[in-house]
Amino acid sequence: MTQDPAKRTSNVRPATTESTALLTDHYELTMVDAAMHDGTADRECVFELFARKLPNDRRYGVNAGIGRALELLQHFRFSDAELQFLSDNKVVSPNTIEWLANYKFSGSIRGYREGEVYFPQSPLLEIRSSFAEGVILETLFLSVYNYDSAVASAAARMVSAAGGRPLAEMGSRRTGERSAVAAARAAYIAGFSATSNLEAGRTWGVPTMGTAAHSWTLLHESEPEAFKAQVAALGTDTTLLVDTYDVEQGVRNAIAAGGTELGGVRIDSGDLPVQVREVRDQLDDLGAVNTKITVTNDLDEYAIAALAASPVDSYGVGTSVVTGSGAVASGMVYKLVARKDDSGNWVPVAKASPGKHSVGGLKYPVRRRDNGVASAELLSVGGMPVGDEDDRPLYVDFVVDGVLDRQWIGPEGVQLAREHNAKAIAELPRTALRLGRGEPALATYYIDEHGNTSLA
Amino acid sequence: MTQDPAKRTSNVRPATTESTALLTDHYELTMVDAAMHDGTADRECVFELFARKLPNDRRYGVNAGIGRALELLQHFRFSDAELQFLSDNKVVSPNTIEWLANYKFSGSIRGYREGEVYFPQSPLLEIRSSFAEGVILETLFLSVYNYDSAVASAAARMVSAAGGRPLAEMGSRRTGERSAVAAARAAYIAGFSATSNLEAGRTWGVPTMGTAAHSWTLLHESEPEAFKAQVAALGTDTTLLVDTYDVEQGVRNAIAAGGTELGGVRIDSGDLPVQVREVRDQLDDLGAVNTKITVTNDLDEYAIAALAASPVDSYGVGTSVVTGSGAVASGMVYKLVARKDDSGNWVPVAKASPGKHSVGGLKYPVRRRDNGVASAELLSVGGMPVGDEDDRPLYVDFVVDGVLDRQWIGPEGVQLAREHNAKAIAELPRTALRLGRGEPALATYYIDEHGNTSLA
Numbered sequence: 048m049t050q051d052p053a054k055r056t057s058n059v060r061p062a063t064t065e066s067t068a069l070l071t072d073h074y075e076l077t078m079v080d081a082a083m084h085d086g087t088a089d090r091e092c093v094f095e096l097f098a099r100k101l102p103n104d105r106r107y108g109v110n111a112g113i114g115r116a117l118e119l120l121q122h123f124r125f126s127d128a129e130l131q132f133l134s135d136n137k138v139v140s141p142n143t144i145e146w147l148a149n150y151k152f153s154g155s156i157r158g159y160r161e162g163e164v165y166f167p168q169s170p171l172l173e174i175r176s177s178f179a180e181g182v183i184l185e186t187l188f189l190s191v192y193n194y195d196s197a198v199a200s201a202a203a204r205m206v207s208a209a210g211g212r213p214l215a216e217m218g219s220r221r222t223g224e225r226s227a228v229a230a231a232r233a234a235y236i237a238g239f240s241a242t243s244n245l246e247a248g249r250t251w252g253v254p255t256m257g258t259a260a261h262s263w264t265l266l267h268e269s270e271p272e273a274f275k276a277q278v279a280a281l282g283t284d285t286t287l288l289v290d291t292y293d294v295e296q297g298v299r300n301a302i303a304a305g306g307t308e309l310g311g312v313r314i315d316s317g318d319l320p321v322q323v324r325e326v327r328d329q330l331d332d333l334g335a336v337n338t339k340i341t342v343t344n345d346l347d348e349y350a351i352a353a354l355a356a357s358p359v360d361s362y363g364v365g366t367s368v369v370t371g372s373g374a375v376a377s378g379m380v381y382k383l384v385a386r387k388d389d390s391g392n393w394v395p396v397a398k399a400s401p402g403k404h405s406v407g408g409l410k411y412p413v414r415r416r417d418n419g420v421a422s423a424e425l426l427s428v429g430g431m432p433v434g435d436e437d438d439r440p441l442y443v444d445f446v447v448d449g450v451l452d453r454q455w456i457g458p459e460g461v462q463l464a465r466e467h468n469a470k471a472i473a474e475l476p477r478t479a480l481r482l483g484r485g486e487p488a489l490a491t492y493y494i495d496e497h498g499n500t501s502l503a
Numbered sequence: 504m505t506q507d508p509a510k511r512t513s514n515v516r517p518a519t520t521e522s523t524a525l526l527t528d529h530y531e532l533t534m535v536d537a538a539m540h541d542g543t544a545d546r547e548c549v550f551e552l553f554a555r556k557l558p559n560d561r562r563y564g565v566n567a568g569i570g571r572a573l574e575l576l577q578h579f580r581f582s583d584a585e586l587q588f589l590s591d592n593k594v595v596s597p598n599t600i601e602w603l604a605n606y607k608f609s610g611s612i613r614g615y616r617e618g619e620v621y622f623p624q625s626p627l628l629e630i631r632s633s634f635a636e637g638v639i640l641e642t643l644f645l646s647v648y649n650y651d652s653a654v655a656s657a658a659a660r661m662v663s664a665a666g667g668r669p670l671a672e673m674g675s676r677r678t679g680e681r682s683a684v685a686a687a688r689a690a691y692i693a694g695f696s697a698t699s700n701l702e703a704g705r706t707w708g709v710p711t712m713g714t715a716a717h718s719w720t721l722l723h724e725s726e727p728e729a730f731k732a733q734v735a736a737l738g739t740d741t742t743l744l745v746d747t748y749d750v751e752q753g754v755r756n757a758i759a760a761g762g763t764e765l766g767g768v769r770i771d772s773g774d775l776p777v778q779v780r781e782v783r784d785q786l787d788d789l790g791a792v793n794t795k796i797t798v799t800n801d802l803d804e805y806a807i808a809a810l811a812a813s814p815v816d817s818y819g820v821g822t823s824v825v826t827g828s829g830a831v832a833s834g835m836v837y838k839l840v841a842r843k844d845d846s847g848n849w850v851p852v853a854k855a856s857p858g859k860h861s862v863g864g865l866k867y868p869v870r871r872r873d874n875g876v877a878s879a880e881l882l883s884v885g886g887m888p889v890g891d892e893d894d895r896p897l898y899v900d901f902v903v904d905g906v907l908d909r910q911w912i913g914p915e916g917v918q919l920a921r922e923h924n925a926k927a928i929a930e931l932p933r934t935a936l937r938l939g940r941g942e943p944a945l946a947t948y949y950i951d952e953h954g955n956t957s958l959a
Contacts, residue, residue, distance in 0.1 A: 221649055
């Protein structure tokens with residue numbers, strides 16, 4: 048049932064006209080209002096999006112979301128309907144209403160490529176604009192990055208654990224209905240092969256797949272009848288779900304219905320390592336040596352790893368991937384790190400709240416490599432670090448003076464991100480792929496203007 | 504900054520035209536396709552949406568989502584764009600494309616009111632329709648219920664823990680950008696007073712609030728300058744964030760800027776019970792006895808409970824409420840429980856997978872009460888239970904033969920749900936409000952056709 052992405056038709060999704068401008072926290076508009084009042088609204092600023100740490104002591108994270116964030120930014124416009132709401136509810140003053148009516152982001156955004164791996168303090172996005180233009184993007188960008196990166200980070204660990212066997216994302220029902228589409232996209236970027244979510248197929252070009260649920264079997268008088276009907280309708284290549292009643296009988300019924308060339312059987316319950324081995328033996332005994340086994344019962348990266356020695360052909364993963372496998376928000380923040388003073392000089396700024404320290408100033412991140420293997424994350428403050436030939440600069444431009452680079456959006460952006468992710472992960476030291484808790488695979492260092500290095 | 508809901512203007516959100524029909528798993532359409540092929544598509548069926556257990560050994564859950572699900576159902580139509588995608592990618596056969604083109608749900612949906620509390624096996628929704636019409640709603644309905652109920656269930660515990668002090672939902676940035684709107688709505692239904700999310704204000708009539716972030720202070724040359732500018736723009740009634748640098752100095756600067764009639768101060772870091780007491784004393788010493796204290800640092804129901812004896816005036820809750828406080832998906836499932844046979848009789852059906860047992864047949868749920876206090880959840884199979892006068896029937900009609908009862912949707916539906924939630928929680932035994940792990944507050948019983956009772 049999996050589509051070949053190459054055969055996918057061009058994106059036929061009708062253009063959305065829905066404004067994203069109110070997917071915003073009230074206080075962002077209040078700050079714009081106050082800044083209009085005291086003349087600081089136009090002060091040139093740099094905001095940075097980053098995570099202070101990796102969740103659950105993981106070794107690396109996967110950066111995802113920019114392709115979606117850029118599309119949402121294009122619809123971040125205040126039409127009459129949004130302005131009416133803000134005005135009726137006195138969220139901001141009439142002056143500010145007028146400014147919002149003309150809002151279109153005119154600054155610059157650069158950052159880590161989608162699919163790039165990241166570490167604590169990696170400056171994933173840098174937004175350079177007036178204070179007012181940049182501050183009102185905080186919530187929307189964080190919503191996208193926190194969720195999409197949580198899914199991609201979990202998915203990448205599952206892909207490693209699967210050791211080359213294909214994974215399908217099937218968790219749409221375990222997350223909000225629109226987050227489900229984002230989750231399918233993020234999992235695909237991190238190396239999943241397919242999704243069950245049709246909208247993700249249409250909007251982002253992710254291959255979709257699926258055959259039948261338990262309700263199909265229950266709809267019929269008997270399991271053999273259900274299986275025969277499914278094979279008649281969908282062909283011998285279909286996958287039959289064999290655990291509605293009794294797995295052993297289910298496998299017998301499946302091969303009776305589909306013959307020894309049946310495409311596959313799916314198991315959605317039970318003690319999988321034992322079950323899978325029994326089903327494989329049974330299929331082989333029945334002569335169905337090419338019939339594949341898909342398992343889909345509450346899998347996460349650990350359960351997948353535990354099945355490494357079992358004759359599984361593919362995995363379907365639901366809840367755990369769409370909920371970031373125990374870390375559903377990535378803990379990313381959006382902070383003002385520099386502003387221009389009245390003489391036009393950049394002033395680094397940072398708050399001092401306990402446990403929430405951040406480092407001010409503009410950063411130039413590179414990934415240091417030794418013989419092609421990543422060895423450190425270097426954040427050079429104030430200018431590019433003195434060049435090591437093998438350093439890989441991590442920033443690319445997404446928006447320059449309000450103009451979007453369209454290569455990063457749409458299904459094409461997703462493909463680029465997926466390819467980049469595979470390369471970025473291949474570049475990591477092998478220890479990065481350990482599933483257990485530990486230190487980040489790379490340490491992050493700041494390099495100051497004088498070339499002095501300090502651990503982040 | 505909180506709006507009075509009574510002053511809210513009518514819903515000014517422009518009608519969405521976006522189809523929700525592809526927010527669906529591939530296999531649902533494959534099953535429709537197979538059912539068209541073997542003639543079972545029109546077989547009359549009953550699907551049920553329920554949870555097998557409460558997450559994390561909680562005492563009760565809060566049912567949320569139907570108001571959103573019904574609105575999404577109205578847009579569950581296949582336009583040319585959706586059909587083109589399905590056809591180009593051969594998801595279904597041409598016959599089925601034609602059927603989908605005419606799809607409009609014509610069955611009946613009843614279930615628990617939004618805001619109702621629930622227990623393991625509570626049949627939250629009953630969808631009665633042809634197999635094909637009902638099966639394709641599975642994923643969309645589950646996405647909505649699993650997420651919205653996770654948030655409402657967590658929020659209700661926080662409301663209890665706060666003991667009457669107001670709570671604001673501020674977690675938009677910690678969940679997908681559209682889930683954020685749903686989260687604000689669900690938290691409000693469960694008793695939160697307000698949200699930071701502007702779209703939730705517009706779409707669902709949830710009061711919105713917020714003043715300023717750390718970036719506001721960092722934008723200015725100094726904290727006193729930032730505070731003075733905020734008070735000048737937003738008035739003395741505003742809330743100043745006092746922990747960007749040093750809290751004690753921040754409080755002094757706040758009162759210097761706003762005077763002793765300053766509306767409030769907000770603390771977003773540190774050891775809160777100690778911090779809050781110190782700030783209250785300092786405010787009182789400065790003569791700002793009416794200035795309120797809001798705390799917003801990584802709160803969940805346990806942290807809120809731990810602040811019960813502290814002079815906090817209101818709470819702002821982020822990550823924990825929008826992520827269901829450790830249970831971000833409610834574990835709800837959508838199962839075929841009955842179908843009509845060829846003679847037109849209902850046949851109960853249920854799968855037998857280990858650990859995933861479900862009970863077939865149509866159910867009539869009531870909440871049994873003793874002197875007005877809820878004492879049990881009774882699911883009578885096959886007909887209403889023999890009446891106890893104090894039993895409260897739990898089903899209401901949402902859709903009858905394809906016709907939606909509009910009282911349950913829009914901002915009005917949200918208000919009804921919020922009021923109902925307060926009543927349903929007040930009716931629970933006091934032990935239900937314990938935060939610790941334990942058994943569900945009410946046991947769930949099945950009653951069979953003969954009046955025999957068994958524990959679910």
